[in-house]
Amino acid sequence: MAKIVDTPMMVQYHEIKAQYPDAFVFYRLGDFYELFEDDAILGAKILELTLTARNKNSENPVPMAGIPHHAAQNYIDILVDQGHKVAIVEQMEDPAVAKGMVKRDVVQLITPGTKMLGGAGADKENNYLAALRPNGNDLAMAYIDLSTGELKATTIGNFNDVIDELSSLEVKEVVLRKDDELTIKHQVANQLGERGLVISWQSDVTANATVSFLTQPLTSIAETETTAMLLNYIFDTQRRNLDHIVPATSYERLTYLKFNQDTRSNLDLIENTRTKKRAGSLLGLIDETKTAMGGRLLKQWLLKPLREQQEIEKRLDLVQAFQNDFFTRGALQDDLKSVYDLERLAARAAMGTMNARELVQLKKSLLAIPSIKTTLSATEGVLYDAGDKLDSMVDLAGLIDEAIVDDPPVSVREGNIINDGFDEKIDTYRRVLTDNQKWLAQLETDERKVTGISSLKVGYNKNFGYFIEVTKANINKLEPDRYERRQTLTNAERFVTPELKAHERLIIEAQAKRTEREYELFVTIRERLKANISRIQKLARLVARLDVLASLADVADNRRFVRPTFTSHNMIAISQGRHPVVEALLGSGEFVANDVMLDEDNAMQLITGPNMAGKSTYMRELALIVILAQMGSFVPAEQAELPIFDQIFTRIGANDDIAMGQSTFMVEMAEANLALREATAHSLILFDELGRGTATYDGMALAQAIIEFLDAHIHAKTLFSTHYHELTALADRHDSITNVHVGAVEDDNGELHFLHQIQEGPADKSYGIHVAALAGLPRELINNATTILSHLESDDVVTDHQLVQQSVTSEKHDESQQVELFNVDAVDSETEKVLEHLDKLDILNMTPVDAMNALNDLKKLRKK
Known part of the structure; x- marks a missing residue:
């Protein structure tokens, strides 16, 4: 049998897939991302896609499934939420000018830990990616939220505490050192995998200036190395500017009130244990925050209460100040409603994914800050001090307000995002377009008058450009050779003239130059924001803190x-x-x-x-x-x-x-x-x-x-x-x-x-039978249980004092002796049988039917 030979495209695909064997490869072909082979088979099942094949008529067709590129994000989210990774493969050159096979490469690897959360339902949640490395008997851990730039590190003494910290942070993906794989694979990777965490591997790489800068605040070598490994994984997978990542901070778990995942669950801190929803939890009750970043900070405070009294008192002072000043609190919270997620907006600006609408969101957020400062400046003490620390950032807000229209389109490459009067070139192009639109309108009027065809119109089609359209019913009214035929339709003919062609060139050129110039200016403004990311992030932290403290004051007022x-x-x-x-x-x-x-x-x-x-x-x-x-x-x-x-x-x-x-x-x-x-x-x-x-x-x-x-x-x-x-x-x-x-x-x-x-x-007693009656157990059963209890209580029972004397800590206690509830030697043989049978019952694991049968058996024993 002849060996199957891959096409050049499939050779390219296999080379990329070999680099990302554990990821779905979204391979860009025109307007679609294509999945091939096993990715297509599994992807079609998970994403409910139509499974087709490449080279259907060959002996070995290649399974294939396609996704429109404009709808890809929804499909990516579905895969990542189920614990999969997705490698995005884009065309790296223009197919129209490429020689031979178009070059393609992975531009981003999206994983459960690098997914950018946002939008309804996720705005108040962090998405942490963690890294672990052994450090003697300890484990060094670092974690990051890529959507906000938060980066922290710690050292933990035992693996159970590591698991608990990962659970507290709700980490979905953990990065381990590839060179450690043989020694820790079974000890760490398997145990993490059993708990549903996605495991990724990263090789050590040479430190660079960015990694050195971000890890400079760390004093522990192990934490520095672990954080560097985490950052390298981020840089390798994201392949984009990440200037929003803040320098790492180290923390000790013992500086916070410590409790494990079981306690968080037992107390319904974050979610209701029964419903798995925020409603019915402590967080759901106290979250009156008005901003997404405030909601995230409140959750962090709840999961990591403080142990330093001085820091606790600082927070309480501000809560009390807000509680005592209802009008200031209300005015602040009204302003906070206009503040968008500054942390994530800063991140999107850094990564180059911010669009014009998000610029407007940032502007609206910054325009609320002077009002907040004015509100707090009218107070005294801690509230005044908190307001004084805020940066109004009027320069950035003013720039965006001057440059960007209030309601821009989503796309930043189609124009109509820059205000009139901001740039002379754009204004010139717009005048050209306006003049030509007027010329086209005049052309239509003139041609209707000359030809006598009132239905004649001048239109535009993206494939054929500008045209003069005449219905076939009116074609005979045209002078021969007046127009040059361009397109024939079922009910009409479309024509052009030399003058129309000339104006079309002017319009298309002006549109292209205007759109290009608008995009250039938009990028320039976005770069200006990137240069001020640290200012935005600092402002975000201060606003989030005010939001949380005002929220806690609200709760204190409303719930006494x-x-x-x-x-x-x-x-x-x-x-x-x-x-x-x-x-x-x-x-x-x-x-x-x-x-x-x-x-x-x-x-x-x-x-x-x-x-x-x-x-x-x-x-x-x-x-x-x-x-x-x-x-x-x-x-x-x-x-x-x-x-x-x-x-x-x-x-x-x-x-x-x-x-x-x-x-x-x-x-x-x-x-x-x-x-x-x-x-x-x-x-x-x-x-x-x-x-x-x-x-x-x-x-x-x-x-x-x-x-x-x-x-x-x-x-x-x-x-x-x-x-x-x-x-x-x-x-x-x-x-x-x-x-x-x-x-x-x-x-x-x-x-x-x-x-x-x-x-x-x-x-005085347990009232267990009463509770059983309240639960609705049959009356016959309740009566029987009451009779049995009466018999048991009438027998000679070991007194409380005797029980305590049998304390396992007493020096007089015989350690081999079983603590007894009943003095069996003092009962008759009939009762002894009942007691022996009763002692064998596993009450906690009995169903109501089992309990009825057991009581019936006891009754029969008593009658014998």
């Missing part, structure tokens, strides 16, 4: 938040604290507020009470108040005195991680282990129903051991909710442990009513 105070005595004193999201969902006056009091002598609360009564809400509201306070926000309470926390740990909810091979109980123990190993006396720990994922004896033993370990070794502020009522006796042995419970009352009809109020002391 108060300014928190910070104490060095490691004391929590919250009066009438509230869960802000739950309160908003319930409506005004329906949420029951609670006090939270913990000090140096009382570090832990054991919380008991029925399900659905509000234990988890009480725990979560404390964490949210801490996060809000340390990000520089007022908090939902009547009064709040807090220490500065270093970390927050949560174990809330019953979740498994099947993908990583972890059961619900394993996840529970892993999260508990993280807290026990990393928490300090300055941490906040929230443990909700710890130990419930296993058998009763095991769960209670572990819960008690964890409580006593926290009390003996860590001394962190801890809220520990439990249904193991026997654990409440620990408060008698440990001075730092206090019992509280969520109040509930049972009416004369046996119905349970939740008070949602935290009260001192332990709950």
Whole structure:
């Protein structure tokens, strides 16, 4: 069989594809981008394209799918959003003058981490691309948002913290060093890939002046090398000017309040865990920002609250100043509504992708700054100082206003973007065009008069130029040879004259020169902006900060938040604290507020009470108040005195991680282990129903051991909710442990009513059967369960005092002895069978039907 020989075009395609084997190659052919071979087959499926073939009639047709170049961005976004890369191949020379095969090359590689976000739904989101390199036992990490130029670096001690930082930043793509591939491929790349991250590889390259400048602020060699690798990857893939990237800054994770992805999810910080939407989250509640960059900054503050009290107080001072001056805040926010995304506009100017409409957006944004400065200059103190720092940039705003029309077209190469009077040459060309248009109109009038044909018209067609059109019904009225025939239509004939040809040349020449001159001036103005990008970016940061602080003041006013105070005595004193999201969902006056009091002598609360009564809400509201306070926000309470926390740990909810091979109980123990190993006396720990994922004896033993370990070794502020009522006796042995419970009352009809109020002391019982009744379980089942519970409670049970004496931390305790709930030796054989059967039940994993069957089995055992 003869060897298949590629055409020159396919040879060129294969050479490019070999350089980008993991990317879809969009190969430009005329007005289309074409996909070939495997790219075409997969691309047609993902993008719902028609799959065709090149050389259909040959023995080996090449699969092919095409995309119009003007609609390519939508298709690129679909592929990139699904984790793919797209290499854009353009013609590098004019096909009309090219000799042989037209030269083509990749002009940009678009990846999940380099996609330029923007527009509705994405304007308040960052799109970070990260890079990692091992540094001894640590990992150096750098990340960048190409759409804003933000560039940061850090060093992280262990891989789990790296994963958590990547999750917090919502990174979609990670760059690794190609030369490290053999040593870290299985350790890092595979684990990142399992979590859905796109992995890219970059070889080391010689440092250049740009990389050296951008990494100069970094002092760590590892961070410098990692950042340089990230920048080289950006330069290699984007192949365009990136002057908007700001010099890198290094940060320490420990300078911020630390909490992991589980805590972010448990507290619904960024999105509602159930719906996966911003609505129903803390961010959704407090985001009253008016600008895209303000929205992004607010999210960053929420994810990285501060630990430096002085910096927190600076933010709180401005929030309070805005809250105290309603009219200044309102005027500022009205002006902010006119401010577009300065960060991303600056980036587009640097990369040469800014169009005239975006120039107008920048102008409108800059024209709002003098008004903002005037508003703030009428105040005193911190608001005046904040306004004084703003650069009005009247020079750039004036330039754009003078040069660019108010409503320019999207395309910058078709003219009509420069104002009259800005450039003499453009004005001259426009006069020529205007004069010729008048001449054409006069020509039409004169020819109608001379020929007597009232329907005669002078028109234009881009393929045939200017013409005189006469309907065929009137052709006989024309003098012979008056016009030169140019085109025949079904119902008309089109003609030209020497004079019309001459004016056509003048018009086309003037249009071409005008369009060319307008584009030149537009590029000149854009270059002027590029020279001032650092000014625009600084202004953007200051405006975003004002936007966030005014937003927080709005929230404080509208939702009755108060300014928190910070104490060095490691004391929590919250009066009438509230869960802000739950309160908003319930409506005004329906949420029951609670006090939270913990000090140096009382570090832990054991919380008991029925399900659905509000234990988890009480725990979560404390964490949210801490996060809000340390990000520089007022908090939902009547009064709040807090220490500065270093970390927050949560174990809330019953979740498994099947993908990583972890059961619900394993996840529970892993999260508990993280807290026990990393928490300090300055941490906040929230443990909700710890130990419930296993058998009763095991769960209670572990819960008690964890409580006593926290009390003996860590001394962190801890809220520990439990249904193991026997654990409440620990408060008698440990001075730092206090019992509280969520109040509930049972009416004369046996119905349970939740008070949602935290009260001192332990709950008298769990009310589990009452909650089951509220859930709608069959009445027969509820009655049966009540009977069984009565029998169990009537038997001799180990007292609370006896349980505590069995503490695993007690010197008298036999470590091999199982903590017992019931004194089995004191019951009869019939009850013993019931208890043994009951002990084998896995309540957490039972369906309602399973529960009914289990209760029926217990009933049968009791009757035997």
